[in-house]
Amino acid sequence: MSENQIPAVSRTEFGKGAARRTRRAGMVPAVLYGHGTDPVHLSLPAHELQLALRVANAVLEITVDGGKSQLALAKQVQRHPVRPYIEHVDLVIVRKGEKVTVEVPLLIVGDHPADRRVSMDQQSVSLAVEATHIPAHIEISVAGMEIGDTITAADLVLPQGASYTGEPDDLILSMALAQEQSTVPDLGEEGAADEGEAEASDESGDEA
Helix, strand or coil: CCEEEEEEEECCCCCHHHHHHHHHCCEEEEEEEECCEEEEEEEEEHHHHHHHCCCCCCEEEEEECCCCEEEEEEEEEEECCCCCCEEEEEEEECCCCCEEEEEEEEEEECCCCCCEEEEECCCEEEEEEEHHHCCCCEEEECCCCCCCCEEEHHHCCCCCCCEECCCCCCEEEEEEECCCCCCCCCCHHHHHHHHHHHHHHHHHHHHC
């Protein structure tokens, strides 16, 4: 879980021009919603937000205009396609003990021989997990796996209280034979000489 305290101020101006002014002031436009409440438009400090969102599924403790704090999950983060800054973020209100569905990245650990490669069917998994206990990643060990071995969702070691939202037999990864570096046969010196002689004979025949 990543829980960070972020001070926020209410935002009353809207539109592209207002958003640009907000960003020039070192703030990020945001909207906070959920649990049947009306959406609240906010401005969040860009630097603090950037640091907090380095972790996937960050849970933020938002304090609006110095009032009561509110836990929120960064649901959708809009980043500039070229420049390294956040343009807008959608925040969903969460409660302690409440379960949310999030995508959690997979992390491969363990060594395997050079003649094998890991074939990933999924880069992340969808989990139902407590909002304040979202794991940063799920580790999968490939040590000792043989060619043809597979790991399914049922094999994942999940944190207590977390559950996979798909089917137990969903394929996560498999161990495959590494591709050969070259499929062109090595003729060697004798083979190359034979080819040269054959080419010379063909040329002589053409000239005749």
